[in-house]
Amino acid sequence: MLNVPKAQFIYLQRPDNGEWLTIGRYQVGSAVGTGSFRYTHNYVHADLPWVIDPVNLPFLTEDDQSAPRYSGLHDVLRDACPDAWGQTLLQREHSLPEGTHQARYLILASNADRWGALAVGTKPTPSIAQTSYPRLQQLPLVARELAALSEQRPALSLGLRRQLIRAAAIGGARPKATLRDDEGQYWLVKPRISSDITDIPALEHFAQQWGAASGLHFASTLLHTIKEGHSAVSVLRYDRVGERRLMCVSTASLLQTEYPDNLGQTDLWSYPRLADALRIIGAPEEDRRELFGRMVFNAICGNDDDHVRNHAIVYKHEQRRWRLTPAFDVVPNPVETPRKLTLQLSNGRFDISRSAVLADADRFGFSSSEEAANYLDMLMVQVTNGFDQVAHWLEHDGQQMLRTRMTQNVALLAAISKHDI
Ligand SMILES: Nc1ncnc2c1ncn2[C@@H]1O[C@H](COP(=O)(O)OP(=O)(O)OP(=O)(O)O)[C@@H](O)[C@H]1O
Ligand SMILES: [Mg+2]
Known part of the structure; x- marks a missing residue:
């Protein structure tokens, strides 16, 4: 019914020497909506340190591990699938019906351009299609x-x-x-x-330059x-260094939630939860501060498309740890100034306000609320000064609109509300 071959081998490009290894097997379950993954015997006994998802598949064990989301596809394998754009192309190419199982997209998408360092195939030894890329x-x-x-x-x-x-394996709409x-x-x-x-491309370029x-x-x-x-x-691309592919995991996976949200779980979508996850997987404190900074930046520029597939982590072999990726897909809302972000700024709060930004500051690694407040105030000066350096990337009307928005939002974030007292 699913038209998915029973077992799929999962390959990984080794972070140290670039060799491809077979590290696991994924199997669609016989009950609807189930699937399981296991690391292979050889991989478990090879004494290598890498797990492919530090939150959901953190133990190198030969036991079957079932997938709690995505109708039986493991989060990190879902990360290696296309989203709306690539899925549309595959639907047309293979006449797939609406509601096709994600595992089918996993298999049909080419390994040539997958996100991160995983690949998928039916053979026990890795076979990774090479492709030539346009220049x-x-x-x-x-x-x-x-x-x-x-x-x-x-x-x-x-x-x-x-x-x-x-090459349409990479995500996004x-x-x-x-x-x-x-x-x-x-x-x-x-x-x-x-x-x-x-x-939109000019707006995205402008916002990326502004953040930097x-x-x-x-x-x-x-x-x-x-x-x-x-x-x-x-x-x-932060998941490529020349030909070398780097392991990546989306924050949808880190937060153990689906994107798009089919489960009504946006209460799990949260910057402080993400900061907790970064701490638990061993990313350095500077990544939590950086995340706090991005949250503030999104609030100021009005990027309310800051969903859980628009943040990610990447494995840095030279540091032997996972790190927050550089910020990507930061695009100020072109139509209206949002009052909320898509991820909570603090527990239960999506609103753009100083109290929401500061309420969970300790989870981002600040030692006191005073330290967080000082950092926020310093960042607002940097963001305001940064705007002038990059405003030339926008037409006059866009500049005006975003300057006004920035001024309003900086005032909101500087304001002392009754929550702060
Ligand atoms: N610089 C990058 N390096 C590596 N992977 C990236 C990069 N930018 C984006 N990606 C990956 O590609 C996916 C799609 O990219 P992006 O979010 O920019 O596209 P989009 O179509 O605008 O997304 P959305 O559906 O959020 O509007 C991301 O979710 C991420 O997994
Ligand atoms: Mg995106």
């Missing part, structure tokens, strides 16, 4: 082909279209592709689409103007 210089062609694909128009270049469909630059770095390219009411100018750790971006009114943003 960054080909970006205008890629953007046109992505537009044609998303509007269901015929291919402009059949070869490029095949390449783009093959917008059309996107991975391109390679002359130095061998990989960039995620997201062009403007016809339904965008404003120049505010002293936060944001992924590098480039803005490309293709022709009048057509633009694309490219974001440096």
Whole structure:
């Protein structure tokens, strides 16, 4: 019924030497909505330190571990599947019905461009398809082909279209592709689409530059103007170092919740919970402060698309630990100034206010509320100064709109409310 082969082998590119290893097996269960994973005997006995998900599959055991979410697919394997964009392409390509099991997308998506360092196959020994990536210089062609694909128009270049469909394993809702630059770095390219009411790539580039100018750790971006009114943003991939793939886990997985939310569990979506998870998995304190900074930045710029697949961790072999990835997909709401974020700023509170930002400050590693308040005040100065450095990336109206929003939100975050007394 599911049309999913019984057992799938899970491969990992070793963080130390880049060799591919078979580390586990995933099996769809015979009861509907169940599935199990086990690390392989050889991997468990190889005396290697890496687990693929430090929260949900943290023990190197040969026991079957069942999947509590995603109708029986383990969180980290769901992370290696496409989201809305890639799933749409696979649905068209393979005539899949609505409601197709996630495990089917896991298998149908090509290993060539999966997020992170996992791959999937039916053979006990790793076999990872190689693909050639379009070059960054080909970006205008890629953007046109992505537009044609998303509007269901015929291919402009059949070869490029095949390449783009093959590489549609990465997540997110917008059309996107991975391109390679002359130095061998990989960039995620997201062009403007016809339904965008404003120049979203410019807004994303601006916000990423603004975050960096505010002293936060944001992924590098480039803005490309293709022709009048057509633009694309490219974001440096943090899960690639040249050809080497780095293990990643989404914060949906860290928070043990589904995205999209099919379970009505947004009460689990929370920055302080995420900070707790970072502490528990051994990320350094600076990552919790950085997360606090991103929460404040999202509040100030009005990015209320800060959902649980828009934050992630990456395994850094040289440090032997998981780290928060650089910030990505930070886009101020182009339509209205949000009053709330998607993740709670403190327990039970989604509202953008000073008291909500500071209520759980200890969970982000601050030793006192005074220390957190001082950090918040310092950050607001940096974000305000950062704006002027990068405002030129926006047209006049966009600048005005966001400057006004920033001023209002900084006033909100500086205000002492009755909660603070
Ligand atoms: N710089 C990056 N390096 C590696 N992976 C990335 C990077 N940026 C995004 N990703 C991965 O790709 C996915 C989709 O990217 P992104 O969130 O930018 O796309 P989107 O289509 O705008 O998303 P959304 O559905 O949230 O609007 C992310 O959830 C993340 O897993
Ligand atoms: Mg996203």
